[in-house]
Amino acid sequence: MSPDLAPHATIYALVGAALVGLGLYGLVARRHPLRRLVGFNIMGSGLFIVFGAAGMGPLGPDPVPQALIITGIVVAFSATALITALAGRYAALTGRAGLPEETPPPEGGAAGRPEAS
């Protein structure tokens, strides 16, 4: 069934695929931006595990996927940082944690709470 992938690499590849599924579910189904960010990071990390596991050749781990994964992790982090800042600013302005079409307006009227220092 599993080709010459070192036995435990296949396990990680399949676990990685499952993680991608879990992450995608979090990214698509959950409404809270921070939850979706967690989903995004898990999906990314799962994808990288698949990439790393698939790169496990007979003579040890293939360095190219490793380098690309480091790049991927840093890119994922910068995206997470940007969205966190945007979500924080949006919540400060409107008092809502999620997107307008998914979140009821805060009970203190439409205007958001006074700016938290």
Next chain:
Amino acid sequence: MTEPLDPAALAAALAVALPLAGALAALVMGRRAGDLFFVTGPAMALVAAALVAGVAEGGPARIAVGGFAPPLGIALVTDGLAATFVATTVAVMAAALAFARGGLVARLRETRRGYAFVALAHLAWGALNAVFLSGDLFNLYVALELLSLAAIGLVALEGKAETLAAAIRYAFFALTGSLLYLSGAILLYAATGTLDIALLGAHAPEGATTLVAGALMTAGLCAKTALFPLHAWLPPAHAGAPAPASAILSGLVPKASFVVMARLWLEALPDAAGPALGPLLGGLGAAAILYGSVLALRQERLKLLVAYSTIAQIGYLFLLFPLAGGALSTQPWAAGAWSGAMLHGVSHALAKAALFLAAGLVLARLGHDRIAGLSGLARAMPMTAFAIGLSAVTLMGLPPSGGFIAKYLLLVAAFASGEWAWGVILLAGGVLSALYLFPVLGRLFAKGDAEGEDAPEDEPTGPLPSRAREAIPLVLAGLAIALGFASAWPTALLAIGRPGAAMEGLE
């Protein structure tokens, strides 16, 4: 190993390096960032010219970055497609940056929006060139990611609640798209051991892995290009951003992921697609045309109307796949369809950027962009009205614009290939775009004091824009129209290094 200095290689390297250097300078300069335009604008024009000249003479070339050829290193691909889109990007970016100098980018002190705009615009510029020139799937992922982050920053630039919400929504679509694209790239690397598009084309991988990879990458790129079912993020994002940012977002950003899709299905996996891909993407494109047009019809605000028209116009691009995709690329009409789709990409970029800049001028002058309140603008701001007219002509694909040539080439290909259904959709799209664009032009010609239509508070609040600033959208729209007349040269340039041995046109 330093071979003689090849101008195309240097131009390609500078096409990416220069805007990024500009971005770094903008990051550091702060207050004087607005004047950066005087350096990067002309320099990039020179670089684009050198690249186009290099490609025109030397033909398509693959430049190994760092001296290591693929599969180990990354290859830059300088073919007609890349050169044409790099040149188009110079035109739109220079216009957007020049336009921003007068308003968004204050000269006296460093404002949040001014500082961020100049830096993000240059970053987007570098990212766009990196995408057009790159021939490596993972490199495309990183460049697309840089483009997405810069674009998200541009969307959130106004800082108002709805633009932040639009930016967050856009971010999640773009990020999901990137990861799906990355998963496809990873699987292709795992299957063939290379990430280079040309080598993938040579490998011609088969089997389940390739199909799954192709499907995932297509889904990801469709999310980033806002093709019909995955388009919900585009209108609020592009309409909410400041005018020069909307010009960049709507004119150029979707083209980048479309070019990646074109390279994927026409160069990397030409015959892995099977018969289903063309009709699927063409069908979605057609749905985008109809959906975008109908919704544009119902908009009261100009910028939202223009944003929905972007969704419709993106639909035209995807007619490339049913007409020239996969196994069809050897058919005689495929060349025409390919040139038509790419020319549409170029003329739409110019016209859409001009329209958004003109809408920005209207917004600055009247304080609102309600279409009903635009009456009599032709008298107050004739050049802006004229720019809106010319870009509307291009978007409708009426002669003598570049849009017409593109539509004509696509139509001929559609009829020649026997699937005239795409031709009918193209024609319907043209009529629909006339339906939602001409009322806007009508409003411009309406007399200022048309009986009681515009409420009293529609008195123009902002100052009249300076003639130079009003000229920018006019120049861009003029370029789109000029593309209609002088389209022989661009189509020839586009044909250099075109995938597939398609015969030259129909003669």
Next chain:
Amino acid sequence: MNGLLPVLIIATSLAPALATFFLAEDQAGWRNGLNLGGAVLKIALVGFMLVEVADGAIYDTRFDLAPGLALVLRVDALSLLFVTLSAALWLLTTIYAIAYFEGTRDLSRFFGFFSLCVAATTGIAFSGTLVTFFVFYELLTLSTWPLVVHKGDAASLSAGRRYLAYTMPGSAALLAAIVWLESAVGPIAFAQPAALETVDETTLRLVFVLFVLGIGVKAALVPLHGWLPAAMAAPAPVSALLHAVAVVKAGAFGIVRVVHDVYGIARVEALGLGTPLALLAAFTIVYGSARALQQVDIKRRLAFSTVSQVSYIILGVALAGPVATIGGLVHLVHQGLMKITLFFCAGIFAERAHVHRIDELAGIGPRMPWTASAFSVGALGMIGVPPIAGFVSKWYLGIGGLQAGQPWVIGVLVASSLLNASYFLPLLYRMWFLPAPETLPARGPDARALERPLGLIAPPVATALAALAVGFLAASPISPLAWTTLIVERAYTP
């Protein structure tokens, strides 16, 4: 050099158009100078070219737009017929418009689009291939729409909307036809009829229907004529030049090109499309005249009369006889002269005497002698009273119909002439024989003011005289009739 001339002629109206756009409102001197200069220069060049083409010269230039797509300008006798007409009338209408628009605003914009529209008309005449024809055909729509909505009030805006509602689908149909044919046969030039043998008959018929649908909109064939009466909301010079000469004639010209140069008259007959087209034209003639009868507003009546008159041209072309074709083609010029006179006069009545409806025309003849007499000449010509131009074309059409073995054509001509009489004569009667209401001043300075300034009155008188001259000198070698016989001899012997 000979390749450059057609481009130069188009430039004589394109250059002033682009320049006028950038002129400020108050630079009237420059604006008028540019446009009049352009018109005069154009007439000179066209005159020169008339001589050249008369003894067989052919002008041909080609610009490559994209693979399989080229702008080709080719001048032959037929295109010159149309260009001469539009060049001459452009000069007169510009003079008229300058006087008409004294003191109003947005003139740079108006004259810019006005000259652009004439450039498009010239382009249509000179187009050598179907694609070039389509490019200029659409440019004509784009340049006439701003003229229709020029006033900017609700009426002209809705007229504009209606105009687009007809022309946009029409252009889609025309483009579909062109591309459908060209994808099968490759680019089609007018120089030699396309090799359509390879295409099956049903496609050819379908494409022909699409052609007629697409071009019929501008040629105001019955189901597609709705926009023309509504477009009367536009100012008088616009109605005069465009709806009587440029736009409507471009439609007729297009159908002539398709029937003769794309399909070739033999194949149209073989496919059995000639007679249905003739029937449609005939029906339009009668229907247009009948609807004109019901109109109260002068300009709307003239509009419906245009609807019917244009179909004379199409009728002439649809009937396969050479004489009928001569009749049709010469009517293109004759109808242009007569109809523009009528629109000029209607504009003067509206502008100077504030007369819009027919019943207000009572007694205007003695008060405005020059305008009224020009109007009468035009009206009588339309009815077909010899020796004015209208009679000549109806005469040839009648004989042509007989020769082509279609006697019912005579019936149609007679019926439409009677209808013409019934909707024009009452106007003449009111003008000359009914007493004028006291509001109209008989003597004194304001009486003379009725026909001021000269620039407004001279053009209709000139065109009326031209209509008369063309009628009288029909037999002479330099008349439009002679030129049309030349066209028919040279290209269309059946």
Next chain:
Amino acid sequence: MTSGVGSVAGLAFDLALGGLLLATALAAVAGRNLFGGVVAFVVYGLLASLAWVRLGAIDVALAEAAIGAGLTGVLLVGAVARLARIGAVEPAPTAPVGKALAALGAVGVAGAIALAVLALPEGRPGLGPEVARNLEASGVENPVTAVLIVFRGYDTLIESIVLLAALVGVWAASLERDWGGLPGLRQHARPGGVMATFARLVPSIGIVVGIYVVHAGAYAPGGAFQGGTILAAVYLLAAMAGLVEPPAVSRLPVRLALALGPAVFLGLGVVGALGGTFLAFPEAVAGTLVLVVETALTVSIAATLALLVLGPPARPSPGGAP
């Protein structure tokens, strides 16, 4: 390290680790309260770095632990705290049909990827041997750093600029009046408290370890990103403890530090391009060049990551905007 990778104990460990990974991921994604989810995510990150160790990719394990679990965790926890303080309203839960559809899609994608991985053809050497062949041309012994900086340096260049793009975006998510001010919220750490002493003690070790990791990247797992992250973490620790005031966003030295790394890398690339190949590392000086680039990158990465976590400017700087 256990000798045979395929030994039964190794297999058991991998299965356990895989199970744990899935459990923590499920907790992070589907858990009820937000803070619990974020904490579960941090745990997941640490377990993932363990997985990377098992897969033999030590560099990636370092990066995953430092950036994936560490900084992202700090960022998310900070954000949860800020949203709680604002009292932002939670979005309504998704409709069950939405959840079902999303689940279906997720299972589909996961299944497709699993299928694709299992259908991988045998005997793919990957690019390992190719890298080994060109290793000495790259001037460094660690193959991952060779690929990261030399063979595919173009990716890393763009990626370092991606960080800056995110930072500009983060800075722009502030109020116009705060522009140029101090990023992050004022910290209320007790001057003599435990946090302060910890924050005084750890940086000295942290800086030494960070620089060592950067330097070691040439011949052993490590490099600019991992070292930069450690330095950033140390700085954040000091900032959280209130020992050091984060710099105003508009101060020139801060911006120069941010732009230093990418500028050096880009400059090197353009010099190479003028000499014929973009981003070329001539063999003779490749080693030193890599070190120069790595050091410059470390400075920028440390500054950027720290400022990204600190967030947009929120307090007007005492000196006022320039």
Next chain:
Amino acid sequence: MSALDLFSLAALTVGAGFFVAGTVGLLRFPDLHTRLHALTKADNLGLGFVVLGVMPHLGGLLPALKVVGVWVLAMLAAGTAAQLVARAALPRRPPPEEG
């Protein structure tokens, strides 16, 4: 199984034992402070034994010192974290500016 292996086996088992104790403490203890107590004390001691057990196999003094360094840092961090969590969870008597 040389003496060294035996020694490390023993040390690792003891370490594991302490970890188990810590976890049981986490699950069974009633309130936050006691659970903190269990975690920081038991687990750190467990870690110490694990380090002890692993040291001989690292080959060379430097790696061994590194591992001990890791242990010291882990303890420091655990101690500080425990203090902060405990202080934050104290009932809100002291004024809020208390860290």
